[in-house]
Amino acid sequence: MKAAGYLVRVDELGRIVIPVRVRRALDFDKGACLELFTEDNTLVIRKYGSCCTFCHSDEELTEHMDKFICASCLQKLMAK
Ligand SMILES: [Zn+2]
Numbered sequence: 001m002k003a004a005g006y007l008v009r010v011d012e013l014g015r016i017v018i019p020v021r022v023r024r025a026l027d028f029d030k031g032a033c034l035e036l037f038t039e040d041n042t043l044v045i046r047k048y049g050s051c052c053t054f055c056h057s058d059e060e061l062t063e064h065m066d067k068f069i070c071a072s073c074l075q076k077l078m079a080k
Contacts, residue, residue, distance in 0.1 A: 031066055
């Protein structure tokens with residue numbers, strides 16, 4: 001993908017919106033787990049794969065209604 005040159009603002013909570021065109025081009029679906037890191041004073045965001053909605057683990061995932069939950073968090077929820 002070519003550099004798009006989108007301008008976004010960081011809100012008071014530190015959030016930004018990734019433009020829909022960029023999300024579609026990079027296949028950043030709702031609930032996608034993204035990895036953020038800095039490199040040469042630049043923020044890099046890349047898809048990490050699927051991860052648990054609660055603890056961000058990527059092990060033993062179960063999907064339910066477009067969300068992922070790991071076995072450990074599922075067990076904790078079931079215990080309540
Ligand atoms: Zn979890």
